[in-house]
Amino acid sequence: MPGSRFPRRTESGLADSIALMSELNLILLGPPGAGKGTQAERLQEDFPLAYIATGDMLRAAVAEGTELGRKAKEHMDRGDLVPDDVIIGVILDRVEGDDARDGFLLDGFPRTIGQAEALEAELRKLGRKLTAVLLIEAPDEEIIRRLSGRRVSKSGRVYHVDHDPPKHADRCDIDGSPLVQRKDDKPETIRKRLDVYHRQTAPLVAYYDERGLLRRFDGTRSPTEVHDHVRATIATLRLEDEL
Numbered sequence: 001m002p003g004s005r006f007p008r009r010t011e012s013g014l015a016d017s018i019a020l021m022s023e024l025n026l027i028l029l030g031p032p033g034a035g036k037g038t039q040a041e042r043l044q045e046d047f048p049l050a051y052i053a054t055g056d057m058l059r060a061a062v063a064e065g066t067e068l069g070r071k072a073k074e075h076m077d078r079g080d081l082v083p084d085d086v087i088i089g090v091i092l093d094r095v096e097g098d099d100a101r102d103g104f105l106l107d108g109f110p111r112t113i114g115q116a117e118a119l120e121a122e123l124r125k126l127g128r129k130l131t132a133v134l135l136i137e138a139p140d141e142e143i144i145r146r147l148s149g150r151r152v153s154k155s156g157r158v159y160h161v162d163h164d165p166p167k168h169a170d171r172c173d174i175d176g177s178p179l180v181q182r183k184d185d186k187p188e189t190i191r192k193r194l195d196v197y198h199r200q201t202a203p204l205v206a207y208y209d210e211r212g213l214l215r216r217f218d219g220t221r222s223p224t225e226v227h228d229h230v231r232a233t234i235a236t237l238r239l240e241d242e243l
C-alpha cells in the first residue's frame with residue numbers, strides 16, 4: 001500500500017508485518033567526520049524527512065543552558081558519549097513527533113547497542129520499521145584531517161579550510177557569521193571520539209547487518225559521489241518496496 005499511513009500504535013504484531021516501506025525511516029551511521037551531516041543536508045533536499053541530528057540538538061541545549069545541555073556538556077567536551085539515560089528519551093520523543101510521521105533521518109543516533117534496542121522497541125510499539133541504515137565509512141587518518149580542518153557557522157553550515165573553504169576567509173557565505181572550530185574538533189578530542197566510536201558505536205554495524213538493514217558507502221569519495229550513491233540506493237529500496 002505505498003503512500004498510505006498506518007495506525008500510530010498497535011497492541012498486536014499486525015502492524016509489524018504490514019509496516020509501510022514508502023515511509024522512509026533512515027539512520028546515518030559512521031565515525032565522526034565521515035560526512036554524515038554533509039550528506040544529511042543534501043538528502044533533506046531530495047526527501048521530505050524530519051531531520052533529527054543528536055549532536056546539533058545537544059549543542060543547542062548546551063548553548064541554551066537547558067537541563068539536557070547541563071547534563072551533556074562535560075561528556076561532549078571530553079569526546080565521550082552522553083549517557084544513554086540522558087539521550088534516549090529525548091530522541092524517542094522526536095521520532096514520535098508529528099513532523100516525523102512520514103519518515104525521519106536520524107544522524108548520530110543510535111550510537112550504542114542500548115540505544116539501538118530502545119529505538120527498535122519504540123518503533124515496534126508504533127507499528128513502524130527502519131527502512132535502512134546508511135553507513136558512511138572513512139579511515140581514521142582521513143577523519144583526523146577532516147575534523148581538524150572543519151569550521152562551522154552560526155547557522156550550522158559546515159566548511160573545510162582546504163577542500164570546502166568559504167568565499168571570504170573565516171566568514172559564512174550564507175549568513176556572514178564568523179566561522180568557528182567546534183570544541184571537540186581539537187586533535188586530542190578527535191582521537192578520543194574515534195576511540196569511543198570504535199568501542200561503543202562500531203558494534204552497531206554487525207547489529208544492523210544481521211537485520212539486513214545495512215547499506216555501505218565509501219565516505220572517502222567526494223561529497224557529490226557519496227550523495228549520488230546514497231540517493232540511488234534509497235530510490236532502489238523504494239522501487240523494491242513498490243514491486
Ligand code: AP5
Pocket residue numbers: 030031032033034035036037038039054055056058075076077079080081082083087107108109110111115146147149150151158159160163164184193219220221222223224226
Ligand atoms: P555529533 O555532532 O553527532 O558528531 P559526530 O558523529 O562525531 O559527527 P560529526 O558531526 O563530527 O561528523 P559528520 O560525520 O557529520 O561529518 P561532517 O559532514 O560534518 O556528536 C557530537 C557529540 O555529541 C558526541 O561526541 C557525543 O558527545 C554527543 N552525542 C551525539 N549523539 C549522541 C548519542 N546518540 N549518544 C550519546 N552522545 C551523543 O564532515 C566533517 C568534515 O569533513 C567537514 O569539514 C566536511 O566539509 C568534510 N567532508 C564531509 N564529507 C566529505 C567528503 N566526502 N570528502 C571530503 N571532505 C568531506
